[in-house]
Amino acid sequence: MKKSALAFAALSMLAFLSCSQKDVNKMRSIAVSGTGKVIVTPDKATVKLAVITRKSDIKEAQEENAKAMKKIQDALLANGVTAENLQTYDYEISQESHWKNEEKVYGLYCVTNRIKVTVQDIEKAGDIIDLGIRNGATGVDGISFSYEDEVKAIKRARTLAIENARAIAEESVSVAGTKLGKVLTMREDTNNGYGSRFSASNSITQTWGPDTPYDDAGASTPISSGKKEISIVMDITYELK
Numbered sequence: 001m002k003k004s005a006l007a008f009a010a011l012s013m014l015a016f017l018s019c020s021q022k023d024v025n026k027m028r029s030i031a032v033s034g035t036g037k038v039i040v041t042p043d044k045a046t047v048k049l050a051v052i053t054r055k056s057d058i059k060e061a062q063e064e065n066a067k068a069m070k071k072i073q074d075a076l077l078a079n080g081v082t083a084e085n086l087q088t089y090d091y092e093i094s095q096e097s098h099w100k101n102e103e104k105v106y107g108l109y110c111v112t113n114r115i116k117v118t119v120q121d122i123e124k125a126g127d128i129i130d131l132g133i134r135n136g137a138t139g140v141d142g143i144s145f146s147y148e149d150e151v152k153a154i155k156r157a158r159t160l161a162i163e164n165a166r167a168i169a170e171e172s173v174s175v176a177g178t179k180l181g182k183v184l185t186m187r188e189d190t191n192n193g194y195g196s197r198f199s200a201s202n203s204i205t206q207t208w209g210p211d212t213p214y215d216d217a218g219a220s221t222p223i224s225s226g227k228k229e230i231s232i233v234m235d236i237t238y239e240l241k
Contacts, residue, residue, distance in 0.1 A: 028239070028240040029184055029237050029238060029239055029240055030169055030172060030173060030180075030237070030238050030240055031235065031236070031237045031238075032165045032168045032169045032172070032235075032236055032237075032238070033165060033168075033189075033233055033234065033235050033236075034160075034161045034162060034163070034164035034165025034166070034167075034168060034233070034234050034236065035160075035161055035164055035231065035232070035233050035234075036156070036157040036158060036159065036160030036161030036162070036163070036164060036231070036232050036234070037157060037160065037229055037230065037231045037232075038153050038154075038156050038157045038160070038229070038230045039227050039228070039229055039230075040147045040153050040227065040228055040229075040230060041147075041225070041227050041228075042122065042145035042146055042147050042225040042226075042227075042228055043120075043122065043146075043147060043148050044118060044119065044120060044122065044145065044146045044147070044148060045118075045119040045122045045125040045143055045144070045145050045146075045223065045225065046116050046117065046118055046119070046143065046144045046145075046146065047116070047117045047119060047125055047128050047129055047132070047140070047143050048089075048114060048115070048116055048117075048140065048141035048142050048143070049072065049114070049115055049117065049129075049132040049137045049139070049140060049141070050112065050113070050114045050115075050137060050138060050139035050140070050141055051065055051068045051069045051072065051112070051113045051114075051136060051137060051138055051139075052065075052110065052111070052112050052138045052139060053065035053068065053110070053111045053112075053138075054096070054108040054109070054110050054111075055108060055109055055111075056108055056109070057109070058093070058095075058109040058111075061093075061108075061109045061110070061111045062093070062111050064111075065111040065112075065113055066113075068135075068136040068137075068138075069113045069115070069136075071135045071136050072115075072131075072132050072135045072136055072137055073086060073115070075131055075132075075134075075135040076117060076128070076131060076132070079127075079131060080124075081117060081119075081128070085117060085118040085119075085120070086115060086116075086117060086118075087115060087116045087118075088113065088114070088115050089114055089115065089116050090112065090113070090114040091112070091113050091114070092110075092111070092112045093109065093110070093111050093112075094109070094110050094112075095107070095108070095109050095110070096108050096109075096110055114139075114141060117132075122145070122223065122225050123223075125143060125223040126220050126221035126222055126223045127220060127221075129143075129221045129223075130220055130221055143223065145225045145228065147228070150230075153230050154230060154232065157230045157231065157232040158188065158232050158234065160232075161188075161232045161233060161234040162186075162234050162236065164234075165234050165235075165236045166180075166236070166238075169236070169238050173240065178240050178241065179240070179241040180238050180239075180240070180241070181238060181239030181240055181241045182238070182239050183236060183237070183238055183239075184237040184238065184239050185235075185236070185237040186234065186235070186236045186237075187234070187235045187236075188232065188233070188234055188235075189232075189233035189234070189235060
C-alpha cells in the first residue's frame with residue numbers, strides 16, 4: 001500500500017514538473033521598446049489675448065471691459081477672422097485685497113476677459129497680436145502652434161515605432177540563435193510627451209495697463225513656428241519560438 005502511494009506521488013510530481021516546464025517554455029519572450037518620430041511643420045496658430053480692467057466700481061469695470069473686448073473682436077472679425085475661430089476661455093471678476101494691521105483691506109474690482117484666436121495662416125499671427133493691442137488688449141497670454149492633420153502624423157509615428165521595435169527584436173533574437181514569434185503584448189507609452197512636443201507653446205506673455213502708449217508705426221510682431229517633432233514609444237513583447 002505504501003509502495004503504491006509513493007509510486008503515485010512520484011508520478012504526480014513528474015507530471016507536475018512536466019507541465020510546469022511546458023508553461024515555462026510557452027512564456028519564453030522578449031520585451032523591446034521602439035520609437036517612431038515624425039517631423040511636421042505647424043500650419044495653425046492660436047493667439048491668446050486678454051483685457052484686464054480695474055475700477056473702484058464693479059459695474060463700471062464690467063462695462064469698460066465689455067466695450068474693450070467687443071472692440072477687439074469687431075476688429076478681428078473685420079480683418080478676416082471668422083466667428084468660429086474666436087473663443088472666450090476665461091472670464092473672471094474679483095476684488096483685490098491685502099492685509100493691513102491684521103485687517104483685510106479691499107481695493108479695486110478686477111474684471112478679466114481672455115479669448116483664443118485661431119489663425120489659419122501662421123504668417124498672420126503677428127498681425128493678429130498687433131491688431132489686438134491696437135484695439136485695447138491689455139495682455140498677450142501666449143501663442144501655440146498645431147498641425148491640422150495631427151491624427152495622420154500620430155498614426156505614422158506609431159507605425160514607425162512598431163516597425164522599430166520589431167527590428168530591434170529580430171536583431172536580438174538572431175544573435176541569440178532563436179526566432180521571433182507572435183506579439184504577446186503591446187503598449188503605447190502615454191508618458192512619452194508627443195502631445196506637448198507637438199503643440200509646443202512659445203511664451204510671449206505680457207500684460208500692461210490700458211493707458212500704456214502704443215506705437216502704431218512700429219514693426220510688426222515677428223512669429224516663427226519652426227518644425228515640431230511628434231514622438232511615440234511602443235513597448236512590445238514577442239513570443240520566442
